[in-house]
Amino acid sequence: MDMNEIKEIFFQECEEQLAELESGLLKLNDGDRDPETVNAVFRAVHSIKGGAGAFGLDDLVSFAHVFETTLDCVRSNRLEPNQDVLKVMLKSADVLADLTNAARDGGSVDQARSRQLIKELEALANGELPQASAAEPAPKAAAPAPIAAPPVNEEGFQPVAFSFEDFEADEPALIEATCYEIVFRPKSELYAKGNDATLLLRDLSRLGEMSIHCDMDGMPPLDRMNPEAAYFSWKISLTTDKGEDAIRSVFEFAEWDCDLDIALAGGSAVDASEELPMQPVPFDLSLLDEAPAGSADEEEQIAIRDRDAAVSAAETASNVLQMAQSSARVPAEAQKNATAAASAAAQQAASAATPTIRVDLDRVDRLINLVGELVINQAMLSQSVIENDTNGTSSINMGLEELQQLTREIQDSVMAIRAQPVKPVFQRMSRIVREIADMTGKSVRLVTEGENTEVDKTVIDKLAEPLTHMIRNAVDHGLETPEKRLAAGKSAEGTVRLTAKHRSGRIVIELADDGAGINREKVRQKAIDNDLIAADANLSDEEIDNLIFHAGFSTADKISDISGRGVGMDVVKRSIQALGGRINISSKPGQGSVFTMSLPLTLAVLDGMVVTVANQTLVVPLTAIVETLQPEASAIHSFGATQRLISIRNSFCPLVDVGRILNFRATQANPVEGVALLVESEGGGQRALMVDAIQGQRQVVIKSLEANYTHVPGIAAATILGDGRVALILDVDAIVAASRGQSLKPEMSLAAAG
Amino acid sequence: MTYAAKNLTTGGRELIAFRVGDQEFCVNIMAVREIRGWTPATPMPHAPSYVLGVINLRGAVLPIVDLSARLGMKPAEPTVRHVIIVAQVKNQVVGLLVDAVSDILTVRDEEIQPTPDISSEFEKTFARGVLAIEGRMICLVELEAVFPHEEREAA
Numbered sequence: 001m002d003m004n005e006i007k008e009i010f011f012q013e014c015e016e017q018l019a020e021l022e023s024g025l026l027k028l029n030d031g032d033r034d035p036e037t038v039n040a041v042f043r044a045v046h047s048i049k050g051g052a053g054a055f056g057l058d059d060l061v062s063f064a065h066v067f068e069t070t071l072d073c074v075r076s077n078r079l080e081p082n083q084d085v086l087k088v089m090l091k092s093a094d095v096l097a098d099l100t101n102a103a104r105d106g107g108s109v110d111q112a113r114s115r116q117l118i119k120e121l122e123a124l125a126n127g128e129l130p131q132a133s134a135a136e137p138a139p140k141a142a143a144p145a146p147i148a149a150p151p152v153n154e155e156g157f158q159p160v161a162f163s164f165e166d167f168e169a170d171e172p173a174l175i176e177a178t179c180y181e182i183v184f185r186p187k188s189e190l191y192a193k194g195n196d197a198t199l200l201l202r203d204l205s206r207l208g209e210m211s212i213h214c215d216m217d218g219m220p221p222l223d224r225m226n227p228e229a230a231y232f233s234w235k236i237s238l239t240t241d242k243g244e245d246a247i248r249s250v251f252e253f254a255e256w257d258c259d260l261d262i263a264l265a266g267g268s269a270v271d272a273s274e275e276l277p278m279q280p281v282p283f284d285l286s287l288l289d290e291a292p293a294g295s296a297d298e299e300e301q302i303a304i305r306d307r308d309a310a311v312s313a314a315e316t317a318s319n320v321l322q323m324a325q326s327s328a329r330v331p332a333e334a335q336k337n338a339t340a341a342a343s344a345a346a347q348q349a350a351s352a353a354t355p356t357i358r359v360d361l362d363r364v365d366r367l368i369n370l371v372g373e374l375v376i377n378q379a380m381l382s383q384s385v386i387e388n389d390t391n392g393t394s395s396i397n398m399g400l401e402e403l404q405q406l407t408r409e410i411q412d413s414v415m416a417i418r419a420q421p422v423k424p425v426f427q428r429m430s431r432i433v434r435e436i437a438d439m440t441g442k443s444v445r446l447v448t449e450g451e452n453t454e455v456d457k458t459v460i461d462k463l464a465e466p467l468t469h470m471i472r473n474a475v476d477h478g479l480e481t482p483e484k485r486l487a488a489g490k491s492a493e494g495t496v497r498l499t500a501k502h503r504s505g506r507i508v509i510e511l512a513d514d515g516a517g518i519n520r521e522k523v524r525q526k527a528i529d530n531d532l533i534a535a536d537a538n539l540s541d542e543e544i545d546n547l548i549f550h551a552g553f554s555t556a557d558k559i560s561d562i563s564g565r566g567v568g569m570d571v572v573k574r575s576i577q578a579l580g581g582r583i584n585i586s587s588k589p590g591q592g593s594v595f596t597m598s599l600p601l602t603l604a605v606l607d608g609m610v611v612t613v614a615n616q617t618l619v620v621p622l623t624a625i626v627e628t629l630q631p632e633a634s635a636i637h638s639f640g641a642t643q644r645l646i647s648i649r650n651s652f653c654p655l656v657d658v659g660r661i662l663n664f665r666a667t668q669a670n671p672v673e674g675v676a677l678l679v680e681s682e683g684g685g686q687r688a689l690m691v692d693a694i695q696g697q698r699q700v701v702i703k704s705l706e707a708n709y710t711h712v713p714g715i716a717a718a719t720i721l722g723d724g725r726v727a728l729i730l731d732v733d734a735i736v737a738a739s740r741g742q743s744l745k746p747e748m749s750l751a752a753a754g
Numbered sequence: 755m756t757y758a759a760k761n762l763t764t765g766g767r768e769l770i771a772f773r774v775g776d777q778e779f780c781v782n783i784m785a786v787r788e789i790r791g792w793t794p795a796t797p798m799p800h801a802p803s804y805v806l807g808v809i810n811l812r813g814a815v816l817p818i819v820d821l822s823a824r825l826g827m828k829p830a831e832p833t834v835r836h837v838i839i840v841a842q843v844k845n846q847v848v849g850l851l852v853d854a855v856s857d858i859l860t861v862r863d864e865e866i867q868p869t870p871d872i873s874s875e876f877e878k879t880f881a882r883g884v885l886a887i888e889g890r891m892i893c894l895v896e897l898e899a900v901f902p903h904e905e906r907e908a909a
Contacts, residue, residue, distance in 0.1 A: 369813070372813065709808065712800065720810045726810050727796065
């Protein structure tokens, strides 16, 4: 594994950390004050900083450091994470993401912006400090608190954390070269991650004079020893003038994987100095005696033990310190242990979460392809058995049925591997909303719902771009300025609501704003100006709303950076359609607009109706079909020279001969001999597609035609049926568009025009 | 491996010869993936006349081209005796419908005679030379010329 690969892993992890960071900040923004959330946010920034340091990404490190410092203030309750603070933090998270991307892909970031944010963060970290001191109880008074309540709990934790800072500030004044007692207990994870205690200790020795005592009591007999477990701990007394931070920084990369107690020795506590080294020992033993008893691979148990140990450490520590009667040391010791307990608890929570693995997408795709083959082969097998089976009820049939169920189950499970929650995309949107809101001077709140809704990875990847366009439009065009909103009797803050949900085998994503809605008069006028419709055209509200999906359409009066160049909604519509989805808009003047996208859950399989057209087998996507009917001669009406209409419950619907449009036959078929499929098309309006017969309904595996051939107008893709033959999947929208008199080569005419 | 070694030492190349109608053609063996029997193809709408349709090749959708029609001769009427040569052309795989595969030839470059100076541009575009083997004339076909990229796009 070379450096680049390691770096790539780092960046992948960065992405996860950034997502964690943002979701944590958003939670805080919504009023969540759980210390674990703050810790998660802090950890995310800290991990990025740590990794970036290892790769020498100085920009990233310095920004992350300032960010971390401010977050630490929040963590230690010196900074109240109110809306203003979080606004800065969310922006900082954005910049951090930018810096990460810049570090990965090259390119530059907005220096001015990051410098400005660094200033803001520093101001938050420093500016709030005196205020916090004044507001909180006096540090000296808070110090005895842990003695009164030794076990670590929420109440005990908070004041201690606070007064620790105070202690730190006092420290340089106290002693020049301080003697520290450090107890370093690596966990097996530390070794598993490739850290080495020796190296850490060697780094530590550079800080000053040090003596090390290795505690080997925990070592079990050879036959009970787990070669991968950690049994040793070290007791180190270090005399240094560098201060505690320097010691901590030695363990910076290992601090989650070891128990680390750093305590002051000597100094004012001369009496206690003899006692001090003795006290931690029983604690060590209690931990180590237990360690070999349980199998080391049961992480959860270890985590519980660690926590118990940490709690007992807290108790021990407070006993020690009670003896020492050094008020300054109390918080220091107690906080370390509290932190250890907290991290142990966090670790326990993490190990309780479902374990995951990272798999190359290619491997998953290969598996999906193979399963697709399996499904086809299974269908072929059953067909040939049915054809050759004369008895009818052989055991082969039973076996085949079970095989069919199994393959279906395998297919579903494999598809589930690719399914991912839409959360990452939604999270990206919140950043876009913030940026656009800043640019336009509007106040916007993004509400997301159903972000754990799962959909195929390909769909997610391709969703980001259209969604970005739409969010921009919603904020830029949809929402009014705060003044206008107030004038209209709405709250100054606009709301954009992004919702995802499953509905009948598809994922439905809704983007709603509570803005002014579509100005139909303006849209209509614009469409007339741009020659999209005739001046006297009589359009329904729905049709007018759908005009915004036309190419080259923008109602914004002035072209802005954000939107208004007229390349928005038609691109959105096309990318959604390319995913096999539909997009609809409904708008109420003064109340806002709702865009509804309905997308297939996967691009690999499709439920289709198998039909016959001019002796050819075609598959019509089931989602497009509204109903099927057997036309009667009396319901067919000729209209003009070639057109025919079919009357369905007293409304007339154009009849489209699929065979004729696809050039499968030269003359129009007799509608009475076939079946009509009533389909819903994109532009609204229904069409009746004429096919010769319906063979059945089944799930088909989508095969690309483009791979070895080229795009065929009117055909969405191909599939392989049970008899091993290729069947074409109909592109219903293209067929309907063709029936309107447009050429059946829309893609190419667009390509030529654009 | 042995073929490659032989090619390197003798400077020769291997070709697959096949019959289309009453003429013989050959293509570079390196372009040929496999040879299989005829199976009915699913016709494609709006396809050029020489594209017979698509078939299922172990899960992949494979377009079938009637080489006879593509080379300007009369369209083939596929029977079970016809053969499909699965060939790689650039990054796509196509099936060529031919009457029969006749031979595997090992020839040296100097044995390939230049295409005779004939009036038809059409033949000149895909023919890369002719070979005289045992009194037969075999035309060396350049597959990339038979399926120029622009035409595939437009098809």
